[in-house]
Amino acid sequence: MLQVQSISFGYSEKRIIQNINFKIDNGKNVAVIGESGCGKSTLLKLIYGLYDLNEGQIFWKDTEVTGPKYNLVPGMPFMKYLAQDFDLMPYITVAENVGKYLSNFYPEEKKERIAELLEIVEMTEYANVKAQFLSGGQQQRVALARVLALEPEVLLLDEPFSHIDNFRKNALRRNLFAYLKAKEITVLIATHDSVDALSFADETIVLKNGQLLDKGTSSEIYLNPKSKYSASLFGEVNEIILSQLIENEEDKLLFLYPHQLKVVENGFMKVVVKQSYFKGSHYLIKAALGGKAIFFEHDAELEHNKEVTLMLS
Numbered sequence: 001m002l003q004v005q006s007i008s009f010g011y012s013e014k015r016i017i018q019n020i021n022f023k024i025d026n027g028k029n030v031a032v033i034g035e036s037g038c039g040k041s042t043l044l045k046l047i048y049g050l051y052d053l054n055e056g057q058i059f060w061k062d063t064e065v066t067g068p069k070y071n072l073v074p075g076m077p078f079m080k081y082l083a084q085d086f087d088l089m090p091y092i093t094v095a096e097n098v099g100k101y102l103s104n105f106y107p108e109e110k111k112e113r114i115a116e117l118l119e120i121v122e123m124t125e126y127a128n129v130k131a132q133f134l135s136g137g138q139q140q141r142v143a144l145a146r147v148l149a150l151e152p153e154v155l156l157l158d159e160p161f162s163h164i165d166n167f168r169k170n171a172l173r174r175n176l177f178a179y180l181k182a183k184e185i186t187v188l189i190a191t192h193d194s195v196d197a198l199s200f201a202d203e204t205i206v207l208k209n210g211q212l213l214d215k216g217t218s219s220e221i222y223l224n225p226k227s228k229y230s231a232s233l234f235g236e237v238n239e240i241i242l243s244q245l246i247e248n249e250e251d252k253l254l255f256l257y258p259h260q261l262k263v264v265e266n267g268f269m270k271v272v273v274k275q276s277y278f279k280g281s282h283y284l285i286k287a288a289l290g291g292k293a294i295f296f297e298h299d300a301e302l303e304h305n306k307e308v309t310l311m312l313s
Contacts, residue, residue, distance in 0.1 A: 001023055001024065001025055001026060001059075001060075001061065002023065002024040002047070002058075002059070002060050002154065002186060002188075003023050003057075003058065003059040003060075004020055004021060004022050004023070004047065004056070004058050005021060005056050005057045005058070005059070006019055006020070006021055006055060006056040006057075007019070007020050007021075007046060007053050007055065007056030007057070007058060008020075008053070008054045008055040008056060009042065009046055009051060009053055009054050009055075010054060015054070015210060016039050016042045016210050017039050017042055017043060017046065017210045018209075018210045018211050019055075019056075019211070020043070020056075020210075020211070020212045021212070022205060022212065022215050024186060024188070024203070025186075026184065026186055027181070027184035027185070027186055028186055028187070028202045028203060029177060029180065029181065029186075029187040029189070029200060029201050029202050029203075030187065030188050030189070030201055030202065030203045030204070030205060031188075031189050031190075031191055031196050031197035031200075031201035031203075031204045031205070031218065032044070032188060032189065032190045032191070032204075032205045032207060033190075033191060033192070033194070033197055033204060033205070033206055033207070033233050034206060034207035034208055034233065035208070035229075035233075036192075038207040038208050038209060038210065039207050039209075039210040040158075040190035040191075040207055041084070041158050041190055042210075043190070043207070044081060044156040044157075044158055044188060044190055045081070046058065046065075046067075047065065047079075047154075047156060047188065048065075048074075048075050048076060048079050048081040048156050049065045049066055049067050049068075049071065049074055049075050049076045049079075050067065050068070050074045050075060050081070051067050051068070051074075052066075052067035052068060052069050053067065060076070060078065060079070060153065060154060063076075063078075076154075078152060078153040078154065079152050079153065079154040079155070079156060080147040080148075080150070080152040080154075080155050080156065081147070081156040081158070082143055082144065082147045082155075082156065082157050082158060082160055083158055084158050084159050084162065086139050086140060086142075086143040087143070088131040088139055088142060088143060088146075089131060090130065090131045090132035091130060091131075091132060092130065092131065093127065093128050093129060093130055093131070094118070094123060094126045094127050094128070094129055094130075094131060094134070094142050095114050095118070095127040095128065097131055097142055097146055098114050098117055098118060098142060098145045098146050098149060099113070099114045099149065100146065100149075101146075101149055101150055102114070102149055102150070113149065114127070114149075115127075117145040117146075117148055117149060118145055120145065120148070120175050120176060120179055121141040121142070121144050121145045121172060121175075121176070122141065122168065122171065122172060122175075123138065123141050123142055123145065126138065126142075135163075136163035137163045137164040137165060137168065139163070140160065140161070140162070140163045140164055141164065141168075141172065144157075144160055144172075144176065148179075151183060151185065152185065153185065153186065154185070154186045154187075154188075155180065155185050155186070155187045155188075156187075156188050157187065157188070157189040157190070158190045159190060159191060159192065160189065160191075161173065161191075161193065161196070162192075173195070173196070173199070173200060177200045189201070194233065194234040194235060197218045197221075197222075197234075198218050198219075198222060198234070201218050202217065202218070203215065203216060203217055203218065204216065204217070204218045204221045206221065206229075206230045206233065208229055213226065213227065213229070213230060214226050214227075214230055222234055225237075225255050227255075228255055231255040231257070234257070235257065235258075236257070236258055236284070236295040237255050237256065237257055237295075238254075238255070238256045238257075238258070238261070238294055238295055238296075239253065239254075239255060240253075240254050240256055240269075240294075241253060241254070242254055244268075244269050244289070245267075245268060245269050245310070245311060245312060246268055246311070246312075247268045256312075258284055258285075258295040258296050258297045259297050259313065260312060260313055261294075261295075261296035261297070261310045261311070261312065261313060262296065262297075262298075262310065262311065262312075262313035263296070263298055263302075263308045263309070263310060264309055264310065264311045265309070266309065267308075267309030267310050267311040268309065268311070269289065269309060269310045269311070270289075270307055270308075270309050271287035271288060271289045271294050271307070271308060271309075271310060272287055272288045272305060272306070272307050273285060273286075273287050273302045273303065273304060273305065273306045273307075273308060274286050274287055274288055274293075274304065274305075275304075276298075276301040276302055278301070279297075282297045282298065282299055283297065283298050283299070283300060283301050283302070284296075284297060285297070285298050285302055287308070294310070296310060
C-alpha cells in the first residue's frame, strides 16, 4: 500500500502541496487530475523522492520514501517516474534506450524483453532507429517502454500520452493499462485527459491549488462531483438550481453535464440557442439563460436565437 501522510511542500516559502493525505492499495491505477499548476507533477515527484518534504511522510508498504537529503541518487529503486521531458539518449537506438537498465548477462532474455516492450507501445518497427530521429509522440512511447523494463512496483506517469495522436493513443492506453493491471503494478497518472481517469483509472484524485479536494472511484467523482471545479475537469458542466428546471422544486444546486439535459416541448426552463457544435454522434448546443451559458446535447443542429425548453434527460 502507498500511504501519503499529511505532506506539505514548497519550492520557496509558498506551499505547492498542502497537507495531502491518501492511501492507494497495491495494483490500483489512480488518476490525478486538476488544472495546470495545481500540483500534480510536484506530487508525483515527491512520491518518487525527488524532493525533500517540508512536512509529513510517504510510505510504500513498510519502506519510507526519502528525498535527496538521504539518497545520493534521488528516487526510490522500487519505483519508476516518467517525466514530461522523456530523458532519452538521442544518439542510441530505440532498442538500446529501452534496454538501457537491463542486464547484459542474459542477452537472449534481454532481447526478448525489449521486443515485448516495443510491441506494447507499438514501436517494433523502429527498434534500430536512433532516438533523435523520432517524433515527440514516438519518443514518448519509447520512454514508456523504458520505465517498464525492470517492472517497477510503483509507476508514476506525468502526462504520458500528451504528445501521442488520438489514432495511437487509444490503442496504446488499452495495451498499456491491461499490461499494468496484469502485472499488478501500482500506477499514479497525472493527466489532463478525462479518458485516462474515466476509462482506465480505478480511482481519481482531484487537486486544486495544492490541496486534495476529492478522492474516490472515478465513476463516483464523475456522477457526484462535490464542486463545479471537479465536474469541469471532465468537460463542459452546467451549474443549475433545481427550481430553474422543475417548477415548485427546492433551490438545490446541481452540476449537470450536457448529456443530462434534453429539449422538450413544454419544459420549465427556457433558453435561447446561440451556437451548435457538431460532435459526430450529436450536436453540443450552447444556449443562454439570461446572461448565463447553458450547454446541452441534441441530435440535430438548432436554429440560432431559437427559444427551446429543457428538462433532465
